[in-house]
Amino acid sequence: MIIMIRVNVYRNNTGDILGFRLKGHADYAEEGSDIVCSAVSVLTINTINSIELFTDEEFECKTDEKKGGFLSFSLKGEGTACRDAQLLLKAMLNGLNDIQKEYSFYISINEEVR
Numbered sequence: 001m002i003i004m005i006r007v008n009v010y011r012n013n014t015g016d017i018l019g020f021r022l023k024g025h026a027d028y029a030e031e032g033s034d035i036v037c038s039a040v041s042v043l044t045i046n047t048i049n050s051i052e053l054f055t056d057e058e059f060e061c062k063t064d065e066k067k068g069g070f071l072s073f074s075l076k077g078e079g080t081a082c083r084d085a086q087l088l089l090k091a092m093l094n095g096l097n098d099i100q101k102e103y104s105f106y107i108s109i110n111e112e113v114r
Contacts, residue, residue, distance in 0.1 A: 005040055005069070007096060007109045017089040018114060019059075019074030020044070023067065026106035036106045037069070039099050047092040048073055057085040 008021045022044060026036035051057055058076040075085065093109075100107045 004105070005037065005107045007040075007107065009093060009109065009111045010074070010114045011111060013113055016086055017093065019072070020089075020092075021073075022071040023069060025069045026103070028103065028106050036099065036103050040096065040107065043092050043095045043099075044071060044073070047088050050088050051085050054088075055082055055084045057082055 005022060005024045005026050010018045010020065012018055022040065026034055026040070028034045028036040048059075048061055051059060060072075060074050060076060062070070062072040064070040096107070096109055100109050
């Protein structure tokens with residue numbers, strides 16, 4: 001069985017990122033030494049913290065370690081987000097794509113329009 005981090009990114013029909021969901025663990029290395037899980041965690045958590053700190057954007061965030069490394073983030077707006085939140089989310093996705101290019105066996109990114 002292949003274990004990896006699965007990332008779903010949700011966009012509206014104009015291309016704005018509305019949210020994302022992460023599930024799984026990379027299993028690149030032992031717990032505490034897994035650079036892929038660490039990199040993904042730092043990017044996503046820093047993005048959420050930055051949106052909360054630097055924007056007025058309202059969002060919902062859920063985590064559940066019992067579900068095998070689960071993180072869900074969604075903006076509460078009417079299908080659009082402020083430019084600052086979009087910049088932060090696009091920067092996060094850029095970083096995740098870079099990780100996927102280097103460690104494609106351990107992370108999968110899927111984008112879908114909602």
